[in-house]
Amino acid sequence: MITKTIFAGFGGQGVLMMGYTFAQAAMMEGYHVTYLPSYGAEVRGGAANCTVAVGDEEIASPIASEPEYLVIMNKPSLLTFQNRVTHGGVIFLNTSLADIKPTRKDVTVHEIPLAEIAETIGVPRGQNLIMLGAFVRKTSLVSPQSCLKSIEERMKGKRGAAWESNRRAFMAGYEWGQSK
Amino acid sequence: MHKKVLMSGNHVIGEAAILAGCRFYAGYPITPQNELAEYMAEHMRKTPGGIFIQAESEIAAINMVLGAAAAGARAMTSSSSPGISLKQEGISFLACDELPAVIVNIMRGGPGLGNIAPSQGDYFQATKGGGHGDYRTPVLAPAHIQELADLTMDAFDLADRYRTPVVILADGMMGQMMEPVIFKTPPPRQYDESYVLKGKEMGKSRFIRGLILDAIRMEEHNWKLYRKYQVMAQKEVRYEAHLIEDAEIVIVAYGTAARIAKGAIKRLREEGYAVGLLRPITLWPFPEKELREIAKKVNSFIVFEMSTGQMLEDVKLALEGRAHIDFYGRPGGVIPTPAELAKVIAYKARRNER
Amino acid sequence: MKKVYSRPKSLKPTKFHYCPGCGHSTVHRLICEVIDELSIADRTIGVCPAGCAVIAYNYFDVDMIEAAHGRGCAVATGIKRVLPDRVIFTYQGDGDLAAIGTAETLHAANRGENFTIIFINNAVYGMTGGQMAPTTLTGQFSTTTPFGRSEKLDGYPIRVSELLAQLPGTVYIERCAVNSPLNINRTKKALKKAFLYQMDNDFGLTMIEILSQCPTNWKMSPPDACRWMEEVMMKEYPLGIIKDVTAIKGAE
Ligand code: SF4
Numbered sequence: 001m002i003t004k005t006i007f008a009g010f011g012g013q014g015v016l017m018m019g020y021t022f023a024q025a026a027m028m029e030g031y032h033v034t035y036l037p038s039y040g041a042e043v044r045g046g047a048a049n050c051t052v053a054v055g056d057e058e059i060a061s062p063i064a065s066e067p068e069y070l071v072i073m074n075k076p077s078l079l080t081f082q083n084r085v086t087h088g089g090v091i092f093l094n095t096s097l098a099d100i101k102p103t104r105k106d107v108t109v110h111e112i113p114l115a116e117i118a119e120t121i122g123v124p125r126g127q128n129l130i131m132l133g134a135f136v137r138k139t140s141l142v143s144p145q146s147c148l149k150s151i152e153e154r155m156k157g158k159r160g161a162a163w164e165s166n167r168r169a170f171m172a173g174y175e176w177g178q179s180k
Numbered sequence: 181m182h183k184k185v186l187m188s189g190n191h192v193i194g195e196a197a198i199l200a201g202c203r204f205y206a207g208y209p210i211t212p213q214n215e216l217a218e219y220m221a222e223h224m225r226k227t228p229g230g231i232f233i234q235a236e237s238e239i240a241a242i243n244m245v246l247g248a249a250a251a252g253a254r255a256m257t258s259s260s261s262p263g264i265s266l267k268q269e270g271i272s273f274l275a276c277d278e279l280p281a282v283i284v285n286i287m288r289g290g291p292g293l294g295n296i297a298p299s300q301g302d303y304f305q306a307t308k309g310g311g312h313g314d315y316r317t318p319v320l321a322p323a324h325i326q327e328l329a330d331l332t333m334d335a336f337d338l339a340d341r342y343r344t345p346v347v348i349l350a351d352g353m354m355g356q357m358m359e360p361v362i363f364k365t366p367p368p369r370q371y372d373e374s375y376v377l378k379g380k381e382m383g384k385s386r387f388i389r390g391l392i393l394d395a396i397r398m399e400e401h402n403w404k405l406y407r408k409y410q411v412m413a414q415k416e417v418r419y420e421a422h423l424i425e426d427a428e429i430v431i432v433a434y435g436t437a438a439r440i441a442k443g444a445i446k447r448l449r450e451e452g453y454a455v456g457l458l459r460p461i462t463l464w465p466f467p468e469k470e471l472r473e474i475a476k477k478v479n480s481f482i483v484f485e486m487s488t489g490q491m492l493e494d495v496k497l498a499l500e501g502r503a504h505i506d507f508y509g510r511p512g513g514v515i516p517t518p519a520e521l522a523k524v525i526a527y528k529a530r531r532n533e534r
Numbered sequence: 535m536k537k538v539y540s541r542p543k544s545l546k547p548t549k550f551h552y553c554p555g556c557g558h559s560t561v562h563r564l565i566c567e568v569i570d571e572l573s574i575a576d577r578t579i580g581v582c583p584a585g586c587a588v589i590a591y592n593y594f595d596v597d598m599i600e601a602a603h604g605r606g607c608a609v610a611t612g613i614k615r616v617l618p619d620r621v622i623f624t625y626q627g628d629g630d631l632a633a634i635g636t637a638e639t640l641h642a643a644n645r646g647e648n649f650t651i652i653f654i655n656n657a658v659y660g661m662t663g664g665q666m667a668p669t670t671l672t673g674q675f676s677t678t679t680p681f682g683r684s685e686k687l688d689g690y691p692i693r694v695s696e697l698l699a700q701l702p703g704t705v706y707i708e709r710c711a712v713n714s715p716l717n718i719n720r721t722k723k724a725l726k727k728a729f730l731y732q733m734d735n736d737f738g739l740t741m742i743e744i745l746s747q748c749p750t751n752w753k754m755s756p757p758d759a760c761r762w763m764e765e766v767m768m769k770e771y772p773l774g775i776i777k778d779v780t781a782i783k784g785a786e
Contacts, residue, residue, distance in 0.1 A: 020186070023358065027186050033186065033359065033360060034358065035188075035358035036353070037188075039211065039356050058442065060444075060518050061439060061515070061517060061518055062357050065519075204616060231615045231616065233611065233645075235641075236637050236638070236640075239605065239608070240637065240638050241608075243601065243612070244609070245612060246601075246605075246609055246612060247599070247609035247610060247614075250609070250612070251612065270602065270605075273602050377599060377613070378577075379577035379578055379596070379597055379617075379620050380596060381576050381577070385594070385595045385598070387597065388599040388600065389591060389598075389600040391584075391589065391600060
């Protein structure tokens with residue numbers, strides 16, 4: 001089976017990094033993976049998105065016309081992508097930057113107040129990893145351990161203060177997912 | 181053996197080239213291949229003897245590559261469609277001078293400025309010579325990132341073996357997309373250095389030139405090149421045959437289009453259609469014999485391209501009327517879904533049955 | 535008896551194909567004399583152009599490569615970067631250097647590429663039969679300015695040396711001529727200086743512009759061509775050092 005996710009928001013929110021971290025974690029678990037970022041004129045004006053496909057078989061197209069999952073970091077991205085998600089799919093919504101609800105009634109919506117959680121744990125820049133934690137908990141596409149390893153890899157194995165903040169952010173999201 | 185990493189196509193080409201001993205890169209910014217030039221800018225400086233030049237134009241870049249190749253370096257340039265048009269002068273000179281070089285085309289929508297979306301509109305340009313004069317270049321068309329890494333390394337060997345420019349033809353999606361890749365450790369470069377200009381040193385002075393005013397001697401040179409191309413056509417054809425054994429319909433597609441085709445085939449097989457794929461990996465030389473072989477058993481072919489039908493002509497030439505050939509194409513940077521392609525093929529299959 | 539004149543060693547014993555009175559032959563000889571005097575024939579690589587000098591490799595007994603029209607500086611860049619300890623020169627005419635190859639020339643100069651351009655300015659396209667060159671003088675007749683070059687219709691003659699002298703990447707530019715024994719001697723000195731600079735440094739473009747007679751397309755006898763150059767052409771293209779920061783560098 002192949003599962004596709006679109007991660008979307010604006011540049012600076014760590015959207016591409018979120019997708020990459022997830023994709024790398026899936027790769028470490030031995031899955032077939034593709035990661036396709038938006039590029040060129042698409043990202044002028046500040047929008048950023050990427051598509052990650054994960055599967056136990058060869059992936060034909062890295063593009064998601066009907067993704068199973070949508071990870072939405074702001075309101076414009078919700079408006080752009082909400083109609084793409086497949087029937088019965090799931091939207092992860094950052095309610096801190098999207099004050100509207102999805103119009104789709106045939107999908108599950110997880111509303112996550114990223115700014116609030118980030119403030120509580122004292123990691124204001126960790127919102128993308130909080131989201132990733134919640135995403136991983138709810139989808140079970142990869143294990144949290146692989147995700148943490150992927151984050152560590154990205155930080156070239158340095159386990160300093162930055163690593164600790166990142167781990168905390170990811171785990172806060174993961175636990176949020178558990179509680180809901 | 182290197183460890184498995186998740187990398188974009190553009191970066192993979194750069195890394196594979198450096199591992200293969202490429203020490204000279206010149207290029208000019210154009211989307212969607214900028215990440216390759218950027219990778220080279222960073223990593224060539226870190227590589228002993230590595231040279232990176234951001235050229236003032238595509239024309240300058242390819243001519244710098246020509247100079248570097250003449251001086252004995254493994255040299256590469258890259259661009260996207262409009263930029264490759266500009267490079268044709270230099271590619272023609274490389275072919276005539278019999279100098280090895282690798283040229284990467286990360287295709288985008290065209291003609292003209294077109295757009296920056298993935299497309300396959302440069303097939304004719306790449307496989308039919310591209311520039312002026314009577315020549316060919318081997319054209320390698322990867323369909324996934326691992327293959328992109330392997331073919332980039334192979335491209336340098338091919339270039340050396342036949343002393344020819346070699347084209348890697350991929351599209352914006354291959355350039356931008358990331359997939360897991362394990363880099364091989366290529367064997368050390370082996371080539372006949374006799375053509376390299378270093379200054380005559382203790383020996384006799386040499387020259388590299390393409391101007392041959394005497395028609396008979398120019399003709400001789402043309403036939404010499406032609407014989408070389410014949411050897412390549414004999415020895416260098418590569419392709420992938422996917423689910424061909426029991427196929428009643430065979431899709432012919434390359435690169436990104438072949439990936440889409442595989443997705444479509446999966447769906448079609450579930451619906452009971454016996455569909456297979458022939459994926460040329462070398463677009464020139466083209467797997468003509470292989471196609472003809474398949475046509476002994478299969479009567480229905482569908483060429484699928486992200487263009488209005490260019491490889492289609494080579495399939496027709498290869499099959500010479502031996503089978504029914506359909507075509508489906510999406511030019512301009514549109515990438516159809518596997519579902520769309522499956523629908524089209526199912527429709528054509530039903531229609532052909534009637 | 536003392537031998538006062540002989541063929542330079544690095545000039546092949548081939549008969550020149552150039553027209554009688556053409557400046558190319560003289561310049562070729564001068565380059566070869568300099569190569570011999572500096573003992574660099576074993577490590578010199580020349581880049582020849584499209585134009586009358588396209589088969590210059592038949593005359594120079596050093597490694598040579600032919601560049602596409604205008605691309606000499608790009609090809610030389612590629613060679614010099616790969617082989618920084620070799621002596622590299624391009625041999626380019628006015629059309630090659632200042633029309634179709636303007637971008638390559640300007641940017642090689644701007645990068646301060648460490649090779650030497652030998653720029654032959656004869657104010658006309660010789661090989662193709664006498665069309666207007668970027669350096670053709672105002673009012674000068676050519677096959678594509680049959681009524682004389684008009685500034686309004688055809689633009690102005692370009693002074694490439696002065697143009698390139700503006701760039702910090704150029705270190706030594708001199709305009710010479712081969713119309714008289716005196717000027718020929720000066721040309722040789724300039725060529726030698728450019729090569730010497732290149733050999734001792736790893737940065738900085740050197741260029742010697744050489745006004746060269748094309749009696750055929752000027753439609754003059756060789757002596758008249760030499761006189762016309764002195765009386766008319768040098769008004770537009772005055773001889774002398776245009777830029778020289780080599781001495782300053784040496785003093786530091
Ligand atoms: S046409 Fe002019 S430049 Fe060319 S060889 Fe004759 S005299 Fe020399």
